[in-house]
Amino acid sequence: xxxxxxxxxxxxxxxxxxxxxxxxxxxxxxxxxxxxxxxxxxxxxxxxxxxxxxxxxxxxxxxxxxxxxxxxxxxxxxxxxxxxxxxxxxxxxxxxxxxxxxxxxxxxxxxxxxxxxxxxxxxxxxxxxxxxxxxxxxxxxxxxxxxxxxxxxxxxxxxxxxxxxxxxxxxxxxxxxxxxxxxxxxxxxxxxxxxxxxxxxxxxxxxxxxxxxxxxxxxxxxxxxxxxxxxxxxxxxxxxxxxxxxxxxxxxxxxxxxxxxxxxxxxxxxxxxxxxxxxxxxxxxxxxxxxxxxxxxxxxxxxxxxxxxxxxxxxxxxxxxxxxxxxxxxxxxxxxxxxxxxxxxxxxxxxxxxxxxxxxxxxxxxxxxxxxxxxxxxxxxxxxxxxxxxxxxxxxxxxxxxxxxxxxxxxxxxxxxxxxxxxxxxxxxxxxxxxxxxxxxxxxxxxxxxxxxxxxxxxxxxxxxxxxxxxxxxxxxxxxxxxxxxxxxxxxxxxxxxxxxxxx
Amino acid sequence: xxxxxxxxxxxxxxxxxxxxxxxxxxxxxxxxxxxxxxxxxxxxxxxxxxxxxxxxxxxxxxxxxxxxxxxxxxxxxxxxxxxxxxxxxxxxxxxxxxxxxxxxxxxxxxxxxxxxxxxxxxxxxxxxxxxxxxxxxxxxxxxxxxxxxxxxxxxxxxxxxxxxxxxxxxxxxxxxxxxxxxxxxxxxxxxxxxxxxxxxxxxxxxxxxxxxxxxxxxxxxxxxxxxxxxxxxxxxxxxxxxxxxxxxxxxxxxxxxxxxxxxxxxxxxxxxxxxxxxxxxxxxxxxxxxxxxxxxxxxxxxxxxxxxxxxxxxxxxxxxxxxxxxxxxxxxxxxxxxxxxxxxxxxxxxxxxxxxxxxxxxxx
Numbered sequence: 001x002x003x004x005x006x007x008x009x010x011x012x013x014x015x016x017x018x019x020x021x022x023x024x025x026x027x028x029x030x031x032x033x034x035x036x037x038x039x040x041x042x043x044x045x046x047x048x049x050x051x052x053x054x055x056x057x058x059x060x061x062x063x064x065x066x067x068x069x070x071x072x073x074x075x076x077x078x079x080x081x082x083x084x085x086x087x088x089x090x091x092x093x094x095x096x097x098x099x100x101x102x103x104x105x106x107x108x109x110x111x112x113x114x115x116x117x118x119x120x121x122x123x124x125x126x127x128x129x130x131x132x133x134x135x136x137x138x139x140x141x142x143x144x145x146x147x148x149x150x151x152x153x154x155x156x157x158x159x160x161x162x163x164x165x166x167x168x169x170x171x172x173x174x175x176x177x178x179x180x181x182x183x184x185x186x187x188x189x190x191x192x193x194x195x196x197x198x199x200x201x202x203x204x205x206x207x208x209x210x211x212x213x214x215x216x217x218x219x220x221x222x223x224x225x226x227x228x229x230x231x232x233x234x235x236x237x238x239x240x241x242x243x244x245x246x247x248x249x250x251x252x253x254x255x256x257x258x259x260x261x262x263x264x265x266x267x268x269x270x271x272x273x274x275x276x277x278x279x280x281x282x283x284x285x286x287x288x289x290x291x292x293x294x295x296x297x298x299x300x301x302x303x304x305x306x307x308x309x310x311x312x313x314x315x316x317x318x319x320x321x322x323x324x325x326x327x328x329x330x331x332x333x334x335x336x337x338x339x340x341x342x343x344x345x346x347x348x349x350x351x352x353x354x355x356x357x358x359x360x361x362x363x364x365x366x367x368x369x370x371x372x373x374x375x376x377x378x379x380x381x382x383x384x385x386x387x388x389x390x391x392x393x394x395x396x397x398x399x400x401x402x403x404x405x406x407x408x409x410x411x412x413x414x415x416x417x418x419x420x421x422x423x424x425x426x427x428x429x430x431x432x433x434x435x436x437x438x439x440x441x442x443x444x445x446x447x448x449x450x451x452x453x454x455x456x457x458x459x460x461x462x463x464x465x466x467x468x469x470x471x472x473x474x475x476x477x478x479x480x481x482x483x484x485x486x487x488x489x490x491x492x493x494x495x496x497x498x499x500x501x502x503x504x
Numbered sequence: 505x506x507x508x509x510x511x512x513x514x515x516x517x518x519x520x521x522x523x524x525x526x527x528x529x530x531x532x533x534x535x536x537x538x539x540x541x542x543x544x545x546x547x548x549x550x551x552x553x554x555x556x557x558x559x560x561x562x563x564x565x566x567x568x569x570x571x572x573x574x575x576x577x578x579x580x581x582x583x584x585x586x587x588x589x590x591x592x593x594x595x596x597x598x599x600x601x602x603x604x605x606x607x608x609x610x611x612x613x614x615x616x617x618x619x620x621x622x623x624x625x626x627x628x629x630x631x632x633x634x635x636x637x638x639x640x641x642x643x644x645x646x647x648x649x650x651x652x653x654x655x656x657x658x659x660x661x662x663x664x665x666x667x668x669x670x671x672x673x674x675x676x677x678x679x680x681x682x683x684x685x686x687x688x689x690x691x692x693x694x695x696x697x698x699x700x701x702x703x704x705x706x707x708x709x710x711x712x713x714x715x716x717x718x719x720x721x722x723x724x725x726x727x728x729x730x731x732x733x734x735x736x737x738x739x740x741x742x743x744x745x746x747x748x749x750x751x752x753x754x755x756x757x758x759x760x761x762x763x764x765x766x767x768x769x770x771x772x773x774x775x776x777x778x779x780x781x782x783x784x785x786x787x788x789x790x791x792x793x794x795x796x797x798x799x800x801x802x803x804x805x806x807x808x809x810x811x812x813x814x815x816x817x818x819x820x821x822x823x824x825x826x827x828x829x830x831x832x833x834x835x836x837x838x839x840x841x842x843x844x845x846x847x848x849x850x851x852x853x854x855x856x857x858x859x860x861x862x863x864x865x866x867x868x
Contacts, residue, residue, distance in 0.1 A: 045860060065858060066756040067771055068787045068796045072860070075799025091755055096773045100783050100799055 009035035009054070010129045012084050012107055013162030018135040020121035024086065024109035027098040031105050033163055034083040039126055041119035045069065048076040056126075058086040058119035067092040070108075071100055078104040086122070088115040133218040136161055140222045144229045148236065153229050154178035157207070157222060164219055166207040168194070168230070174356055182208040190216055192223040197235035205230075241308040248324040252331065259376045287336035288369045289344050290378035292386040293352075294329030296360035296394045298415045303329060309358035317351045329386060331379055336368035345397045352395040362389035363397040390414075390497070414494045421491035428475040429495075440468040442492035444479055507632065508714040510551040511620055516543040518720030519617060524819050525719050527613030527639040528810040529791045530575050531821040535614060537582065542617050545624045552620055553629040554713050555605065560701035565601045566631055567592070568697040569622040570609035572643050572660070572681050577690025578614055581663045587693045588622035590667075594659035595695035598669055605629050607704065609643065609696065610636035611712035618693070620713075633708035635697065636851075637839040638808045641790040643681060644674040645851045647841045648697045651707030658696040662688035709839040715740060726817050729832065733812075740836050745795055745802055746784045747814065747832035748776040753825055756787055772811075772825055774833055784833050786811075788822050793856050795833060803835040804862045806842040806851040810834040 013032035015021045036056045042048050043060040051057055057077045063069055070087045074097070077085045084107040087093070093110060101108040111118045125132055143156040150168055154177045157166045165185070167178035175183050182189075185208040196202030205223045209215055293310070307325045314323045314330075324331045334344045345365045352361055364385025366378030381400035388406050389398035400407075422429055428437055440458065444465065447453035451469065455462040469479065479488060511519070520539040524531040546552065560566075569588055571578055596602055606623040609615055611634035623630040635646030644655060655674040660681070661667055666688055670677050677696075685692060699707070722735035736742035752773035772792075774784040785796045792809035795802050803809060813820040814830040825831070841847045843864050849855065852862045 063859070066769060066787055068756070068785050068794065068801075069860075071783070071785060071796055071799040072801055073799075078799070092752070092771055094752075096752055096775065096783050096785065099775075103780070103798070 009037035010126060010132055011035055011162045012056075014129075014132055014136065015056075015122065015125060016109075017160065017162060018132045018139070019125040020118055021084075021086070021109050023113075024111045024118070025089075027093070027108040027110065028101045030102070031107050034107075036083045036122075036126055039119055039123045041116060042073070045072055045076060048073060048080060048082075051077070051080045051082060053081040054083045055080070056084050056086060056122055057082045058115050058122065059088065060116055061088045061114070064088055064090050066090070067097060071097055074100060074104060074106055074108060078106050082106070084109060086111055086115060086118055133215075136218065137221055137225070141225050144226055147229065148233055150177040150230055150233050150237075153226050153233060154205075157226065161219065161222060163215065164207050164209055166205055166219075166223070168203050169206050170203050170356070171201060172356070176203055178205075182206055188216070190219045190223060192220065192227065194227050194230055197231055197238065202234070237312070238308040241311050245307050245311055245323075245325045248322060249326065252324045252326075256376050256379070259374065287371070288333040288375050288378060289336045289339070289341050290331060290333045290366040290369075290375055290382040291344060291348055291397075292326075292329055292331050292364045292366075292379065292382035293323075293361050294363075294383075294386045294390070296362045296390060296396075298390075301359065303327065306358050310361070313355040313357040317355050326383070328383060331382070333375060333378070341365050341367060341399055341401065345399050348397045349395060352397065360394040362386055362392065362395065364389055364400060365397060366400050409493070412490075412494075414497055417490055417494035418497075421495050424487075425475075425477065425491060425495070428472065428477060431471075431475070437468060437472055438492055438495045440465060441472055441477070441479060441488070442496050444469065445485065445489040445492060449480065506714070506718065507556070507711070508554050508717045510553050511546065511630070511713075511717070512551045513543045513546040515717055515720075516540075516546065518717050518724050519620065520720065521723040522716035522718070522720030523611070523613050523616035525723065525810065526611060526616065526637070526716060526808065527575075527821075528808060528819050529639065529788065529822050530613060531810075531819040532824040533575055533579050533613075533821065535579070535617070538614055538617050541585070542621055545621050549624040549627065552623045554632045555629045556632045556710060557701050557704035557708055560605055560629070560631065560704075562700065562702035564604035564701040565599065566605045566607050566699055566701055566704060567595055567599075567603055567695050568607050568609040568635065568648075569619045569693070569695055570615040570643075571618060571691050572694050573685045573688075573691035575613055575691075577663075581689055581691070583663070583693060584665075586625075587661050588618060589625050590665075591659050591661050591693050591695040592622060592626055594661070594667060594669065595657065595698060598657045598659055599698055603628060605631050605701065607631040607697075607708065608634035608712060609646065609694075610634050610639050611716050612636065612639040615639070616713075616716050630713060631701070631704060631708070632713045633704055633710045634712035635708060637709040637712055637842070638806070638836075639791065640806065640851055642678055643694070643696065644678045645855070646697070647709050647839065647847070648699070648707050649674050650841055650844070650846050650850060651703070653697055653699050653703055653707050655696055657698060658694055660684070660688075660692040660694045662692055664689060668692070709841065723818070729812070729814055729817060732817060733832070733834075736834065736836070742810075743835045743837075745809075745833040745835050746774065746776055746782055746797060747812075748774050748781060748784070748830070750825055750827055750829040750831060751775045753827055756789075770822060772822070774831060786833065787858070789856060791856075792822065793858060794853055794860070795835065801860060801863055804853040804858070804860065805856060806838040806847065807862075808836040808838065810836065 012034050035054055038052050038055040040051045040055050041058045041060055043062050048057055059073050064087055074085050086109045089110045089112055140156055140160055144153055147153045147156055154166055154168055158179055165179045165182035167180060167182040168176045169183050170176050183206050188209040190207040192205045194203045207219050303325055310330060311323055322332055348363050364382045366381030369375060369378045384407055385398040385400040385403055388403045389396045431437060443454040443457050451465045452462050455465045516539050520535060592603055606619050606628050608619040620630055635648045655677045656671045658670045668684060670680055718739050722739055726732045733744055756769040756771035769789040772786040776782045782798050786792050787794045791805055794804035795809050811820045811825060812832040812834055814832060842851055848862050848865055853860050
């Protein structure tokens with residue numbers, strides 16, 4: 001008889017869920033993760049001394065003269081590192097025996113019928129684990145059909161498949177559902193890739209196994225079965241987000257339209273607007289502070305395309321706080337009575353740093369609304385501030401009140417300006433060090449023509465700046481020309497924030 | 505260990521307490537009027553000499569006087585007072601010899617007191633020995649049987665003065681007595697194990713009467729629990745197995761009464777305080793048969809298991825044990841004869857239908 005558990009052995013849990021122990025009553029519900037490669041039917045206490053480790057010790061009725069005999073068998077089984085003890089039912093087995101089982105960490109099962117029959121059934125199951133595993137797969141397949149979320153589907157595997165923990169892990173390593181421990185645990189793992197509704201790689205299921213062997217194939221089969229319902233659940237969630245965002249956008253249009261017409265209580269509890277607010281589950285904010293998110297760069301997918309991902313990421317960080325898609329980004333608001341714009345900015349910064357958005361975002365925060373429910377002005381400010389945040393680092397959040405004269409720049413169509421500048425300054429941009437020359441030109445113009453200040457800002461020697469200016473002039477560009485200085489300054493600004501990639 | 509040389513009326517209290525201790529399973533039955541009876545007889549008849557077997561003339565005719573049957577029945581339907589003399593006289597007639605000394609079948613509960621009463625009434629010494637060193641349910645479960653001493657000729661009298669005599673082999677005599685008990689009122693006062701002092705030297709558990717008195721004196725002088733535990737430890741080698749609250753008293757398993765055992769199995773669970781407190785399970789049938797601590801068999805019959813009531817500082821019998829009681833569980837090792845193969849075969853756990861070896865029995 002083997003003294004080490006087989007890799008193919010069923011666990012106590014599997015025997016409880018799908019095997020002969022399904023009809024037995026457990027005295028404790030713990031330590032079910034042990035493998036059961038052996039079964040022994042014992043009719044004398046001394047027989048237990050000869051049992052191999054990880055044996056399911058089944059007590060014959062002739063042995064169970066009293067609860068004392070069961071407890072003695074429990075103790076001897078513990079000394080032999082048995083996996084569990086199965087006893088026929090008899091009066092007196094109860095709390096005290098359960099307490100002992102708990103202290104010895106030994107699962108004990110009471111069978112209502114003949115324990116000898118149970119031993120035979122256990123031996124059959126242990127000898128042919130594939131039949132039990134087929135039951136596990138069938139059970140999972142049935143339950144997958146009853147779950148509609150990724151969490152639910154992963155939950156089926158985590159609760160129904162003994163000795164296995166599984167997590168759904170995104171491409172960037174973040175755990176989307178299931179048990180985090182499965183993704184971080186070392187040891188034996190099974191991985192199955194999951195494509196998104198668009199057919200592109202989206203995530204993978206990672207299962208951590210207590211034991212390997214044939215269990216690997218069983219788990220792999222179950223994970224493959226879970227793929228289709230997972231994709232369906234993701235598609236359903238995205239559709240829901242799109243639908244919800246469309247309704248939210250329409251409702252916000254209604255609210256802002258009403259405010260534009262000078263009607264009262266934009267987010268207040270009255271009329272059509274109130275109905276829209278209620279429908280969306282928004283909390284009417286008195287004196288709202290608007291925030292606006294937008295892509296950190298102009299290039300990239302448009303707002304409708306990334307809205308599901310952005311909203312999903314937003315909800316993970318900010319919960320039920322509304323986020324409404326607009327033409328240039330996404331709008332939301334806080335209550336100005338409970339916090340200041342600065343506090344909103346800080347919260348938003350922290351949130352953006354944690355958000356797993358499909359695109360890089362920056363944000364803007366408006367001022368406190370002028371009257372209860374007045375969102376329009378604050379929202380315009382937030383949108384401008386978010387435009388001003390572009391060109392800064394990813395996740396930067398700009399306060400409208402700190403925008404100052406940069407407000408004007410924030411309104412400029414910088415991408416178009418950059419494209420014009422590429423034509424007007426084509427010769428300069430053909431240079432191999434065009435990025436350095438453009439930065440130098442902008443620094444000199446930002447410094448009012450002072451080469452000394454520009455050198456300090458660029459952290460180079462003044463002679464270097466002078467040399468670069470000579471080269472710039474060599475391309476037919478005169479920074480000192482009063483007629484062209486404004487256009488040249490705008491072109492340098494647009495190129496430095498939205499220009500083409502550096503030459504290689 | 506100090507030897508008691510005579511018993512006087514002043515020893516009646518200690519005799520009663522000691523007798524209760526060695527009859528641990530039924531301690532708490534009201535034996536007070538037996539103490540009164542003992543005291544009255546000793547006052548009237550004078551002290552009774554307590555003599556070790558070896559100090560008696562070797563051919564001194566001895567016999568045990570003791571009750572067979574239910575102790576509750578004896579308490580409810582007590583003897584008239586002259587039964588010991590009647591039983592002794594009947595046995596003398598049967599033997600055609602005069603008794604020279606009286607001994608105890610088992611120096612525990614009533615059977616520790618009645619031989620002394622008989623000895624006093626017959627003006628004979630009591631031999632400082634018994635056949636059990638405790639109480640066991642069968643009259644054949646004695647060291648006398650282990651030594652091969654015959655149980656019969658035996659005479660007996662009932663509560664209604666039926667007179668019986670039996671001549672049979674020990675196991676047959678056991679069955680006959682059980683049959684007679686059914687119609688005799690629940691108890692029989694017996695004169696049995698007629699033998700000589702010479703045979704008692706090797707066939708008896710010596711010093712039992714002295715031990716009853718010494719233990720009784722410890723319990724009578726008890727000031728607190730520690731005092732009792734220390735005293736019992738030094739007098740009879742008692743070991744503390746654990747203590748706590750009784751959490752369960754009830755029938756034990758599906759096991760029915762063993763054919764030769766006059767009671768049903770019972771279990772008592774004592775749980776120690778705290779989340780890691782041990783579970784002490786005591787299995788009983790007539791006697792407290794074995795103690796299992798966290799699943800480990802720590803002691804078994806014929807060793808004596810006692811429950812000491814922590815509040816009343818008295819030995820507590822099985823029938824008086826209830827859920828919620830605070831008790832200490834003690835073990836007193838049996839006389840060496842009981843740990844021999846023959847002794848364990850007669851009074852070990854397997855004799856009570858328990859398929860387990862005594863902890864002192866070597867593994868084959």
